[in-house]
Amino acid sequence: SKTAYVRTKPHLNIGTMGHVDHGKTTLTAAITKVLAERGGAAFVPFDRIDRAPEEVARGITIDIAHVEYETDTRHYAHVDMPGHADYVKNMVTGAAQLDGAILVVSALDGIMPQTAEHVLLARQVGVDHIVVALNKADAGDEELTDLVELEVRELLTAHGYGGDTAPVVRVSGLKALAGDPRWTASVEALLDAVDTYVPTPERYPDAPFLLPVENVLTITGRGTVVTGAVERGTVRVGDRVEVLGAGAGTVVTGLETFGKPMTEAQAGDSVALLLRGVPRDAVRRGHVVAAPGSVVPRRSFEARVHVLAAREGGRATPVATGYRPQFHIRTADVVGNVDLGEKGVARPGETVTMTVELGREVPLEPGLGFAVREGGRTVGAGTVTEVH
Ligand code: GDP
Numbered sequence: 001s002k003t004a005y006v007r008t009k010p011h012l013n014i015g016t017m018g019h020v021d022h023g024k025t026t027l028t029a030a031i032t033k034v035l036a037e038r039g040g041a042a043f044v045p046f047d048r049i050d051r052a053p054e055e056v057a058r059g060i061t062i063d064i065a066h067v068e069y070e071t072d073t074r075h076y077a078h079v080d081m082p083g084h085a086d087y088v089k090n091m092v093t094g095a096a097q098l099d100g101a102i103l104v105v106s107a108l109d110g111i112m113p114q115t116a117e118h119v120l121l122a123r124q125v126g127v128d129h130i131v132v133a134l135n136k137a138d139a140g141d142e143e144l145t146d147l148v149e150l151e152v153r154e155l156l157t158a159h160g161y162g163g164d165t166a167p168v169v170r171v172s173g174l175k176a177l178a179g180d181p182r183w184t185a186s187v188e189a190l191l192d193a194v195d196t197y198v199p200t201p202e203r204y205p206d207a208p209f210l211l212p213v214e215n216v217l218t219i220t221g222r223g224t225v226v227t228g229a230v231e232r233g234t235v236r237v238g239d240r241v242e243v244l245g246a247g248a249g250t251v252v253t254g255l256e257t258f259g260k261p262m263t264e265a266q267a268g269d270s271v272a273l274l275l276r277g278v279p280r281d282a283v284r285r286g287h288v289v290a291a292p293g294s295v296v297p298r299r300s301f302e303a304r305v306h307v308l309a310a311r312e313g314g315r316a317t318p319v320a321t322g323y324r325p326q327f328h329i330r331t332a333d334v335v336g337n338v339d340l341g342e343k344g345v346a347r348p349g350e351t352v353t354m355t356v357e358l359g360r361e362v363p364l365e366p367g368l369g370f371a372v373r374e375g376g377r378t379v380g381a382g383t384v385t386e387v388h
Pocket residue numbers: 018019020021022023024025026027135136137138139171172173174175
């Protein structure tokens with residue numbers, strides 16, 4: 001039988017961000033390797049993290065790779081997002097609600113467009129703490145690396161992060177992965193910086209339970225399982241819950257995290273919930289599992305939306321009232337009709353107020369973040385200000 005998950009340390013969600021090819025996935029693999037030597041992780045090789053083709057073949061949309069590890073003081077779930085588009089979408093929809101981030105910057109290349117964009121997005125979605133990994137330090141010239149460090153600190157300060165005080169650690173994911181002691185020590189130093197610089201977040205375990213459904217699976221003989229990250233509250237085996245969108249009340253008959261059974265999951269945990277008597281096709285990605293009666297789904301809301309500039313990957317042309325993009329709200333993807341009021345138009349790069357009428361009801365509340373997408377790319381990032 002499986003070993004149960006025992007909560008002995010605070011759990012945090014972190015992730016790697018930064019420009020493509022700066023070494024995010026290599027560093028993620030190196031972290032699991034270094035911690036595996038101390039018994040704090042199962043080593044996850046590079047090609048298991050960058051695993052998109054296999055998953056796509058099986059028809060499961062996995063656009064975030066999760067790995068799990070423990071330091072002396074904490075348990076971490078770490079996300080490494082394979083592509084830039086996934087990064088933008090997952091950050092703004094809260095699919096990856098990060099308590100802190102590791103900004104990976106190649107010491108050979110310095111700040112590149114996606115480095116800056118990810119810092120901007122992290123600020124917008126409320127990631128309060130960034131630790132910098134100056135990667136490829138094995139191959140970099142020392143003076144050049146000093147310059148890159150200065151440049152990164154300035155970038156952080158420009159976006160409201162403490163550029164003077166943020167830890168900037170020179171690492172080599174590649175050499176650490178190869179077992180070179182100088183560089184495995186650099187990864188240890190990076191983890192120490194994460195442990196001490198990123199504070200343990202306030203979790204509100206007493207709030208009504210809510211989990212946005214990311215995936216639905218069937219376990220033969222046991223029933224329907226939904227997976228996702230608990231957004232707020234606590235859920236225990238035996239609790240009654242409702243599946244919003246499916247209109248069904250049910251009971252949680254099993255709980256797991258990273259394949260380990262648990263009796264209680266709380267905000268911040270990535271979990272699988274086994275639901276009694278729910279047919280597999282009654283629940284989908286985008287639905288929400290919540291404490292009965294705790295949320296009312298709605299269709300209409302007001303929001304502040306930043307329309308991404310073309311240089312941020314957004315549109316080249318303005319949008320006008322009557323625009324009908326997709327709204328990615330939590331894990332849901334819903335069409336919505338935009339009303340820009342008296343202003344009537346919004347140009348790329350502007351932040352505007354809009355009223356949105358969604359194609360179907362979803363649980364909404366002020367403060368909720370969402371992404372606006374069109375033709376598979378992100379064109380805006382917003383926050384709900386008022387629900388009608
Ligand atoms: P990602 O796109 O940010 O996930 O980057 P990858 O982890 O896929 O790495 C991109 C390339 O950089 C690969 O060829 C890696 O082998 C190389 N690389 C990654 N980390 C290091 C490092 O620490 N030193 C050196 N010299 N190369 C590295």
